[in-house]
Amino acid sequence: MTDASSGKGALRPIELPPPAEGPALSLHEAAARRRTTREIAATPLTPAQLSNLLWVAWGVNRKTGPFGAPGRTAASASNSQEIDLYVMLDAGAYLYDAAAHRLDPVAALDLRFGAIGHRQAVRSKAPVQLVYVVDLHRLTHTAGFEEPGLHDPEVQKSYYFVDTGLIAGNVYLFAAAHGLACWFHNCDKTSLTNLLALRPEQKPLFAQSIGWPAAADR
Incomplete structure (x- = not known):
């Protein structure tokens, strides 16, 4: 099976424009309109829309947060x-570098198919697929509270599942506020582990499709 080492050099990092607030619904209106929409058009997002989406999802919102690390738009244990945020576009797969607000190339392959689980029987046309990957090394080597649960596999699950949900919730609200379609779903964990050349301590968890509603194909 092909892995991320093939063709990676064909991609360049994507320097995202600075996130900027634009016209959007209020938080109350966005929460009222939050919903799952599986029918998503292939129309790509603009660089500005992708930039704002990723920043709202899991960006850096302050230089110094808890325990001296930068603060993020979603909490974590x-x-x-x-949680690493892999971004699947038609041109290839990237890893979101929140500190630099940049997409770093991972594989010059369209891996969006891997962001849909085999049993879901849906072939998404979404222009952006986010894949949530946990890095267990960061839990066991945290700069924060060294509680025993961070080294217990079952307790770790409760942390990284919740932390993924917090990011995904930000994505849902961003999508609702800007009239985008959004769908949180399972992914092909085996294929993504190989295709992204993940380390043993990294595990794909879920994925999320984002784009314009198919009925509003532009």
Whole structure:
């Protein structure tokens, strides 16, 4: 099976424009309109829309947060920031570098198909697929509270599942506020582990599709 080492050099990092507030619904209106929409058009997002989406999802919102690490737009256990956000576009797969607000190339392959689980029987056309990957090393080597649970596999699950949900919730509200479609779902964990050349301590968890509603294909 092909892995991320093939063709990576064909991609360049994507320097995202600075996140900027634009016209959007209020938080109350966005919460009222939050919903799952599986029918998503192939129309790509603009660089500005992608930039704002990623910043709202899991960006840096203050230089110094808990335990001296940068603060993020979503909370994490002991500020471990153990969730990596992989961004699947038609041109290839990237890893979101929140500190630099940049997309770093991972594989020059369209891996969006891997962000849909086999049993879901849906072939998404979404232009952006986010894949949530936990890095267990960051939980066990946190700069925050060294509680025993951070080394217990079952307790770790409770942390990284909740932390993923917090990021995904930000994405849902961003989508609702800007008239986008959004769908949080399972992913092909086996394929993504190989195709992204993940380390043993990294595990794909879930994915999220974002784009314009298919009925509003532009």
